[in-house]
Amino acid sequence: MSLKYALIMAGGKGERLWPLSTPERPKQLIPLIDGRTLLDMAVERVEGVAEPVILTNERIANLIGENLRKIVEPVARNTAPALIYATALLQSERGKPVLVAALPSDHHIHPTEVFRDTLERAFNLANEYESIITFGIKPTHPHTGYGYIERGDMLEDGVWKVRKFHEKPDYETAKAYLSSGNYYWNSGMFVWRSDVLLEEARRLAPDIYDLLWEGGRLVPPERFFGNVRAVSIDYAIMEKSDRVIVVEAPFRWTDVGSYSSLYNLLPKDEHGNAHRDAPPLTVDSKGNLVISGGKRVVLVGVEGLAVIVEGDIVLVVPLDKDQKVREAARRFSQGT
Numbered sequence: 001m002s003l004k005y006a007l008i009m010a011g012g013k014g015e016r017l018w019p020l021s022t023p024e025r026p027k028q029l030i031p032l033i034d035g036r037t038l039l040d041m042a043v044e045r046v047e048g049v050a051e052p053v054i055l056t057n058e059r060i061a062n063l064i065g066e067n068l069r070k071i072v073e074p075v076a077r078n079t080a081p082a083l084i085y086a087t088a089l090l091q092s093e094r095g096k097p098v099l100v101a102a103l104p105s106d107h108h109i110h111p112t113e114v115f116r117d118t119l120e121r122a123f124n125l126a127n128e129y130e131s132i133i134t135f136g137i138k139p140t141h142p143h144t145g146y147g148y149i150e151r152g153d154m155l156e157d158g159v160w161k162v163r164k165f166h167e168k169p170d171y172e173t174a175k176a177y178l179s180s181g182n183y184y185w186n187s188g189m190f191v192w193r194s195d196v197l198l199e200e201a202r203r204l205a206p207d208i209y210d211l212l213w214e215g216g217r218l219v220p221p222e223r224f225f226g227n228v229r230a231v232s233i234d235y236a237i238m239e240k241s242d243r244v245i246v247v248e249a250p251f252r253w254t255d256v257g258s259y260s261s262l263y264n265l266l267p268k269d270e271h272g273n274a275h276r277d278a279p280p281l282t283v284d285s286k287g288n289l290v291i292s293g294g295k296r297v298v299l300v301g302v303e304g305l306a307v308i309v310e311g312d313i314v315l316v317v318p319l320d321k322d323q324k325v326r327e328a329a330r331r332f333s334q335g336t
Contacts, residue, residue: 003094003098003099004049004050004051004098004099004100004101004123005050005051005052005053005090005098005099005100005101006046006049006050006051006052006053006100006101006103006119007053007055007071007083007086007087007100007101007102007103008039008042008043008046008052008053008054008055008103008104008105009055009079009082009083009102009103009104009105010026010028010029010039010042010054010055010056010060010064010105011055011056011057011060011073011076011082012026012027012028012106013026014026014027014028014106014257015325015326015329015330016257016258016259016322016323016325016326016329017030017256017257017258017259017262017325018315018325018326018328018329018332019308019310019311019313019315019329019332020032020291020308020310023059024059024060025060025063026060027106027256028042028105028106029060029063029064032256032262032276033108033256033262033265033266038105038106038107038108038256039054039064039105041108042103042104042105042107043068044112045103045109045112045115045116046101046103046116046119048116049116049119049120049123050099050101050119050123051069052068052069053068053069053070053071053086053090054068054069054070054071054105055070055071055073055082055083055086056070056071056072056073057072057073057076058072058073058074071085071086071089071221072221073221073225074221074222074225074226075225075226076230077225077228077229077230077231078230078231078232079102079232079233079234080205080208080231080232080233080235080236080237081208081224081225081228081229081230081231083102083197083233084197084198084201084205084208084209084212084233084236085212085221085224085225086100087100087192087194087197087198088194088198088212088218089218090194091194091195091198092217092218097193097194097195097196098193098194099123099126099127099191099192099193099194100191100192100193100194100197101119101122101123101189101190101191102189102190102191102192102233103189104188104189104255106255106256106257107187107189107253107254107255107256108253108254108256108265109251109252109253109254110251110252111251111252114250114251115251118135118247118249118250118251119191121247122135122191122247123191125159125191125245125247126191126192126193126196127193129155129245130193130196130243131192131196131243131244131245132190132191132192132196132197132200132237132238132241132243132244132245133190133191133192133244133245133246133247134149134162134186134187134189134190134191134238134244134245134246134247135187135189135246135247135249135253136149136151136184136185136186136187136246136247136248136249137184137185137186137187137249137253138184138185138248138249139174139177139178139183139184139185141178142171142174142175142177142178143174143185144168144169144170144171144174145168145257145258145323146168146185146186146255147165147166147167147168147185147186147234148165148166148169148174148177148183148184148185148186149162149164149165149166149183149184149185149186149246150162150163150164150165150166150182150183151163151182151183151184151246155245158247158248158250159245159246159247159248160245160246160248161244161245161246162244162245162246164239165186165234165238165239166183184246184248184249185253186234187249187253187255188234188255190233190238196243197237200237200241200243201236201237204236204237204240204241205231205236205237207228207229208228208229208231208236211223211224211227211228212224258322258323258325259289259306259308259317259319259322259325260306260319260320260322262289263289263306263319266289269282271285271286271287272286272287272288273285273286273287273288273289273290273299274288274289274290275289275290275291275292276290276291276292277290277291277292277293277294278292278294278296280292280296280297280298280299280307281296281297281298281299282298282299282300283298283299283300283301284300284301285299285300285301285302285303286303287303287304287319288302288303288304288305288306288307288319289305289306289307289308289319290306290307290308291306291307291308291309291310292307292309293308293309293310293311294309295309297309304318304319304320305317305318305319306318306319306322313332315328
């Protein structure tokens with residue numbers, strides 16, 4: 001049995017990719033790129049480095065392959081309770097500390113071998129420095145949709161202490177981050193030794209930590225998740241801890257959380273029109289994304305649009321306004 005685990009988080013709703021992604025069939029389980037799901041690609045990425053364990057919820061657990069181990073949250077409580085409980089469970093099973101990577105399932109990373117080498121290095125760093133490791137993505141433009149990591153003192157080549165985590169900035173602040181050279185996009189990927197994370201949880205989020213145990217034994221998940229508060233791992237631990245190290249990621253990374261990010265990953269014609277299914281018929285149109293759902297889509301004189309057909313729903317949105325899709329999804333579900 002492995003002493004290295006990859007907790008692959010597959011519990012989100014993926015509202016920014018609505019109507020393709022729904023609570024019943026979120027984006028991780030949809031064949032979005034090369035006919036493969038993001039979850040399949042996430043599992044493949046850790047092969048040979050860590051044992052994959054899927055962290056998910058009851059709503060979609062039965063849609064995930066039976067050959068994969070799953071830890072199922074009976075109640076959604078965001079990432080901190082889920083990751084802390086899963087880490088405690090894995091350590092309890094082995095009776096000693098284990099190494100754990102927490103990896104979102106909705107990322108596209110290439111090349112795979114470079115990622116595996118970086119993950120192996122992160123496991124070694126987590127053990128050597130007894131710290132939490134995160135992967136920082138070198139920013140290429142002033143993105144306002146990501147959180148940022150400010151690096152501090154260098155520890156070794158490509159490795160720094162984290163000075164501070166920063167919330168999603170406005171455009172001018174993002175430009176300043178980019179020009180300084182000391183900031184990374186927050187990838188949301190972390191690596192830790194189980195005893196280190198649990199010690200930080202005991203110190204920084206004692207209300208969560210104390211709910212884990214009764215009589216020195218881990219409580220059942222129904223009891224823990226039924227009583228714990230909902231909070232992200234960033235708010236509960238990372239932003240408060242002085243034991244976080246950032247490794248500059250040498251791989252290409254995309255958070256597949258929007259139609260603009262999906263556009264960048266799909267094949268395009270000579271006019272920059274991207275598609276997943278049948279190619280659209282285009283006249284004087286460029287820079288569009290079309291997912292036709294088996295329908296024939298015709299574009300005339302348009303630029304920079306996403307046209308998404310899913311069942312009886314058609315979504316049309318400018319790619320530079322795709323952050324508004326989440327609001328549309330919520331209003332649609334409410335019937336407003």
